[in-house]
Amino acid sequence: STSILEDIFLKRSQQKKKTSPLNYKERLFVLTTDKISYYDYDYEKGKKKGLKGSVDIDKIKYVATVVQEENAHPDKMFPFQVVYDEGPLYIFAKTADIRKQWIHKLKQIVTHNKDLAQKYHPCFWVDGQWLCCHQEVKQALGCRVIET
Ligand code: 4IP
Ligand code: ZN
Numbered sequence: 001s002t003s004i005l006e007d008i009f010l011k012r013s014q015q016k017k018k019t020s021p022l023n024y025k026e027r028l029f030v031l032t033t034d035k036i037s038y039y040d041y042d043y044e045k046g047k048k049k050g051l052k053g054s055v056d057i058d059k060i061k062y063v064a065t066v067v068q069e070e071n072a073h074p075d076k077m078f079p080f081q082v083v084y085d086e087g088p089l090y091i092f093a094k095t096a097d098i099r100k101q102w103i104h105k106l107k108q109i110v111t112h113n114k115d116l117a118q119k120y121h122p123c124f125w126v127d128g129q130w131l132c133c134h135q136e137v138k139q140a141l142g143c144r145v146i147e148t
Contacts, residue, residue, distance in 0.1 A: 005031040005105055007098060008041060010075055012090040014053075024076075027052055029091065031102070033109060034058075036082060059084040061117040062146060063106040065099065066090060066124055067132070079124075082106065083117065087138055088125060120146055 013023050027038035028048045037054040066079040078093040080103055093099035119142030123131035133143035
């Protein structure tokens with residue numbers, strides 16, 4: 001399907017395994033009506049290389065900004081989260097406007113998803129806990145009601 005939005009963002013590793021490193025990679029994100037995919041990007045050729053991962057739109061539970069961490073690096077000023085059954089995918093936009101545009105579009109696309117969340121975590125999951133509510137289980141229910 002055709003792409004709705006494309007942008008190069010920094011993303012945090014999802015740490016699907018307990019032993020996965022916490023790191024950040026620049027990826028080309030492509031949003032279509034059924035998937036959000038991210039690719040390795042070749043700056044010299046100005047085109048995308050291999051597919052690194054994707055999230056099916058119908059698995060998404062909510063999309064929201066994330067409260068930025070104190071003393072956040074300038075590259076990490078505008079985080080947003082795409083939460084699905086595997087947990088949160090943290091993405092960092094370069095500007096507030098681009099972040100707003102992606103969240104707006106994503107919310108539109110997921111409107112009719114089953115099992116949309118009613119609560120979320122406004123802050124990051126770091127070092128085995130949610131910075132917002134200090135719960136120590138990644139799957140813990142959100143601590144803030146989503147305003148619609
Ligand atoms: C990788 O670290 C990359 O950050 C991956 O991101 C990430 O996968 C891996 O997390 C993480 O271990 P190294 O490159 O140092 O191995 P990308 O796929 O963008 O390259 P995600 O799941 O975030 O795509 P795990 O938890 O998937 O292993
Ligand atoms: Zn919380």
